[in-house]
Amino acid sequence: MDSKRRIITASLIAAPLAGALGTFSALISQPAFAQQKKYRFGFSQVTTVEPWRVQFNKDMKAEAAKHPEVELIIADAGDRTDKQNADMENFITQKMDAIFISPKESAGLTGVVEKAFKAGIPVFVLDREVNGEQFTQFIGGDNVQIGEEAGNFIVKLTGGPGKAQGNLVEIWGGFGAQPAHDRHDGADKAIAKEKGIKRVGERVDCDWKQDKAYDYMKTVLRVQPKIDVVYAHNDPMAYGAYLAAKDAGREKNIKFVGIDGLPQEGATWVEQGLLAGTFMYPTPGAEGIRQSLKVLHGDKVPKKVTLPTQGIFADNAKQYIASH
Ligand code: FRU
Numbered sequence: 115m116d117s118k119r120r121i122i123t124a125s126l127i128a129a130p131l132a133g134a135l136g137t138f139s140a141l142i143s144q145p146a147f148a149q150q151k152k153y154r155f156g157f158s159q160v161t162t163v164e165p166w167r168v169q170f171n172k173d174m175k176a177e178a179a180k181h182p183e184v185e186l187i188i189a190d191a192g193d194r195t196d197k198q199n200a201d202m203e204n205f206i207t208q209k210m211d212a213i214f215i216s217p218k219e220s221a222g223l224t225g226v227v228e229k230a231f232k233a234g235i236p237v238f239v240l241d242r243e244v245n246g247e248q249f250t251q252f253i254g255g256d257n258v259q260i261g262e263e264a265g266n267f268i269v270k271l272t273g274g275p276g277k278a279q280g281n282l283v284e285i286w287g288g289f290g291a292q293p294a295h296d297r298h299d300g301a302d303k304a305i306a307k308e309k310g311i312k313r314v315g316e317r318v319d320c321d322w323k324q325d326k327a328y329d330y331m332k333t334v335l336r337v338q339p340k341i342d343v344v345y346a347h348n349d350p351m352a353y354g355a356y357l358a359a360k361d362a363g364r365e366k367n368i369k370f371v372g373i374d375g376l377p378q379e380g381a382t383w384v385e386q387g388l389l390a391g392t393f394m395y396p397t398p399g400a401e402g403i404r405q406s407l408k409v410l411h412g413d414k415v416p417k418k419v420t421l422p423t424q425g426i427f428a429d430n431a432k433q434y435i436a437s438h
Contacts, residue, residue, distance in 0.1 A: 152185045153410060155403070156205035157214040160242075161193040164322060164350060166374050166397065170216070170241075174399030181407065195222040202226040206233055212406040216240040216398075219290030224248075236409045240398040243292040251405055253398040253419040257293040260393045260423050261300020264371055267391050267425065268343055269304050271369050272311060279310035280342030283334055285327050285355055287347035289319045297347045297373060314338050320351055327354030335362045344370045349380030349392055356388050375426045377438040385431035394424040394434075 157174060161167055171188055178186040189205070191198035195218045205213045206229060213230050217223040220243055228248035231237045237249040272278040282305070287294035305311050315334040320326040327346060335341065335358060344359075346352035352372030359365040365388075374380050375394035383389040401419060408415050426434050 152183055153211040153407075154208070155184055155186045155212045155214065155406065156201075156208065156210040157186060157188045157402075158191060158198055158201045158205065158216070159188055160191050160198060160216050160218045162190045163193065164348075165376055165379050166348070166350075166395070167216075169376060170397035170399045172399075173397045174214075174403060177400035177403040181403070184403065184407070186403075191218065193218060195219060198223060199226050202230060206230050206235065209233075210235060211410060212236045212238065214238045214240055214402050214406070215244075217242050217244055217291075219288060220244050220292055221290060236406060238402050238406055240402050241293070247417070250409060251415055251417060251419065253401050253405065253421065254293075255395045255421045255423055257296030258300040260373055260395065261297040262303050263300075263393055263423065263425055264297070264345060264373065264391075265301035265304030267427075268301065268345055268371060269308055269311070271343060271371075271390060272308075275308070277310065278308040281312050281314045281338065281340050283315040283331070283338075283341055283344045283355070284313065284317070285320050285330060285344060285346035285351045286317060287320065287322045287351070291322075294347050301345060314341065320346075322348050322351065324350040324354035324357075327351035328358045331355040331358035332362070335359060335364060341368050344368055346370070346372050348372060348395075349374040349376065349383065349389070352380070352389055352392070353383055356383075375424070375434070377435045381426050381431050381435050381438070384426050384428065385435060387428065391425060391427045394422075394426060396421045396423075 159171060175186060178184045189201035191201055198218055213235050215227060224244040224246060227237055227244045231248045239249045239252045241254045243252060269275055269278045272280040318330050320330050344355045346355055349372035352370045356365055356370045359368050369390040372380050372389055372392040373395055375392045380392035384392055398421060405415050
């Protein structure tokens with residue numbers, strides 16, 4: 115951008131010297147210019163109201179800052195599919211060198227991802243999937259595995275395999291987002307086998323939000339005299355449920371399990387004994403920048419990059435926080 119602007123300025127100044135100008139702009143637009151050129155990256159982030167999203171942007175900006183040739187532009191969709199479509203269209207029009215998207219939902223954003231990809235722009239889908247294969251790469255955690263680890267932990271908390279007993283409330287993330295379904299399905303692999311675990315409460319879309327989880331939990335507490343475990347699809351919702359239980363004076367009888375494991379958030383709540391456990395869900399921001407540079411340098415990259423997880427419990431939370 116800067117270099118392009120410099121050419122325009124140079125041509126204006128040099129306009130009267132028409133002959134010399136030709137040589138001059140030819141000189142600066144040759145390989146030297148190509149090397150200086152910045153890559154312009156557009157990142158369509160679904161929202162920035164959740165702490166995990168704030169961390170995600172921070173990680174991505176920090177990695178981008180290591181590469182002076184990269185200019186990163188982040189658009190916040192305000193948690194709205196229509197705004198996110200508009201942000202993506204804008205990046206396509208601007209002919210970004212690479213586009214990143216962490217979508218609100220799969221169905222409503224598959225089309226615009228395809229459009230960007232078909233326009234020849236490398237497109238990186240981060241954290242939440244879109245449908246089909248019309249993108250360069252997907253980077254995210256294995257939510258089925260995370261769910262399964264959470265399910266095994268819930269079985270352990272309630273008495274162990276074959277003996278588990280208790281009433282379970284599951285608090286769902288957005289129904290339109292694949293991680294919610296994967297976290298449910300994964301956990302169910304462990305939980306469905308346990309005849310002593312009874313699911314209570316309606317299946318409600320709490321959209322990953324602490325306040326929605328609080329309200330939902332409040333209604334479940336009102337009708338269910340016995341709740342033993344809450345499994346929330348992320349830590350803010352686990353914490354919202356904890357607060358609702360606390361306000362009802364019942365938090366000591368319930369174990370809360372979440373996902374994300376941010377050191378200053380979920381992991382700290384585990385350390386404080388508010389949550390029984392959580393699972394690290396690394397943000398894909400930094401990896402996204404690294405992978406896109408590989409693509410722009412002509413390297414082959416896999417269609418999918420899976421980020422690791424780790425359980426965070428009472429016995430390792432302190433050490434986890436110290437090392438992250
Ligand atoms: C943030 C978030 C995280 C969760 C992820 C799932 O928006 O809700 O808490 O792990 O999205 O896509």
